[in-house]
Amino acid sequence: MSKVPKKHFKLVSGLFLIVLGMFAFGFALVPIYNSLCKTLGINGKIGGQAVPYDNVVVAQDREVTVEFVATQTSTMPWLFYPKVKKMTIHPGEVARLAFYAENQTDHRMTVQAIPSVTPGIAAKYIKKTECFCFTQQTLNGHEGMEMPLLFHLDLDLPAEVKTLTLSYTLFDITDRVN
């Protein structure tokens, strides 16, 4: 085997390191993306943490319309809808409502609800005291349940946000749980 000249070896090793670095960078994009979205609150994701409701001032002079949407994927054989389609609340005021979910299959299923907020920028101003999305929900076949949601809007919600939409999508995680 002919010898690879030293200068090639040095250069190629360097280039190979770039390749490895970029492969790692591709994976590093996952945490980078997640933490960027979380800090800047830009992809409409809400943290899965309950926020206690105390000492909150209610901004009586301001009203915000909140719309509720339940997204059904075609592969989810559940009935799922909000009991109230929309409500108008003051920032700081507690909103209380429920989503109805019913397992329309014959077998026991576990689901996870994933929230999303439009406009995305409003996501970090929704403070949830209680949400069915914090935990996994298990229902037997043909069993129905009202799932509670308690939240309030932060007073710092940007003034241009007059309407926001809170959407939930159910995902079947039965396989993953078992």
Place this chain on the structure above:
Amino acid sequence: MSQVDAHDISHDDHGPEQGSGVIGFIKRWLFTTNHKDIGTLYLWLAMFSFFVAGAMALVIRAELFQPGHRFVDPNFFNQMTTMHGLIMLFGVVMPAFTGMANWQIPMMIGAPDMALPRLNNWSFWLLPFAFTLLGSTMFHSGGGPNFGWTMYAPLSTTYAPPSTDFMIFSVHMMGLSSIMGSINIIATILNMRAPGMTMMKMPMFVWTWLVTAFLLIAIMPVLAGAVTMMLADRHFGTTFFDAAGGGDPILFQHIFWFFGHPEVYVLVLPAFGVISEVIPTFSRKPLFGYHFMVYATGTIAFLSFVVWVHHMFTTGVPLGAELFFMYTTMLIAVPTGIKVFNWVGTLYKGAISFETPMLFAIAFVILFTIGGFTGLMLALVPADYQYQDTYFVVGHFHYVLVPGVIFALMAATYYWLPKWTGHMYNECLGKWHFWLSVISVNITFFPMHFLGLAGMPRRIPDYALQFTNFNMIATIGAFIFGFSQLLFLYNVLSTVRSGQKVGDKVWEGGTGLEWTLSSPPPYHSFTTPPEITPSLFKHDY
């Protein structure tokens, strides 16, 4: 492998070692480490893939000739759009330019061969296996990948056919191949230049390939990572792109386009290099603004890493990001404009003659610029909301890729084929090929802009009645274009086999080291470093 050692040292001008019979033939091409042999292999692979992926395009156009269900079912239609895109990118344009790099770079910088010949052999021979794997998906139960070449999750994870795993491994192999090819090209250019061939004396084709190779080693690993995550989501229970487990499908688009946008410049930068060789030759003038061409190439490569979100304006990214990526995208028009200006500047007051390579090069400058302008339209956020996912986008990127990149490949082939084979191609047939191509390419892709503006979505096998006329025109153009390429195939084949003998300097206006070698050049290009004199260059330095 003492045999190779021996012929590295002994030698003067001898041809390849070839045993007798079929076995000898196979061994020669399978084990070759010669840059010209490997270049030839790359180019024939590209030629073959060009007709395969072109046939797929004709299936797409045939289905779209009239509204309604015509020839193929929608799932097969989607497989055709996916495979057409993947093969044209990874099987045609990239191998073709790598083949040209293999042939030309050692000759242009005064080197005997590529820096790492064995790696070169491996880079090429991965590809036929990668494409066999990719092609085999069409025959799997459930069909081949049907989610578009962009492989968006969850279409490529939750909802994809089982054959997707084969596509993923095939992408891994292609990535490996082009990473190794790029490392080899960088090592050749940085370490193997003849004494006196400084960086700023290198021909533009070499420069653009150097930049392209760096782009490739930066982005192909990211694509490999993205498809690996797809594979993990499909089989190993991860949820990188699955919202149910805390992942995000939008993340896939970010990772994909972080690869995908620089990839666009991987395809087009070597094309810029070719045009920067062809236009000075047939204008009999040095390239106007060589230094600016080099800097513009570097600038385009840098900017290509900070524009990717313009593919995702409608995914709900924040306004600030939309503005940032809109401005960076429009900024790319500046270095690209410099290039177009310099080509026109080279033509200005030149003693121009219109041989086939020059015709393709001039068509490139004009038609690529049209594709560039529609790109600027797409960069505008408010307008993009209207154009997103319509035929306007299809029209735009086919203008930069077909009369852009493919025409540059044609120009390069006609330009260098006499050097490679020692035979002149048939000029009359070449002109027929050019005129049929340039007319039909516009018949095919120009109406697509109107269709898109009128609201026809991409990637659909059927459409509303009012789109019929323009679709019929596009289909007719596509068939003329497709069959015109047979002239090209015939011309190349007959030039390889026979034809009028040419001298060392095939083109009167040709300058540069490759024209100091015989036609065809010796098996090992420059065994002793050539002398670098100012008269060798197309540019002032």
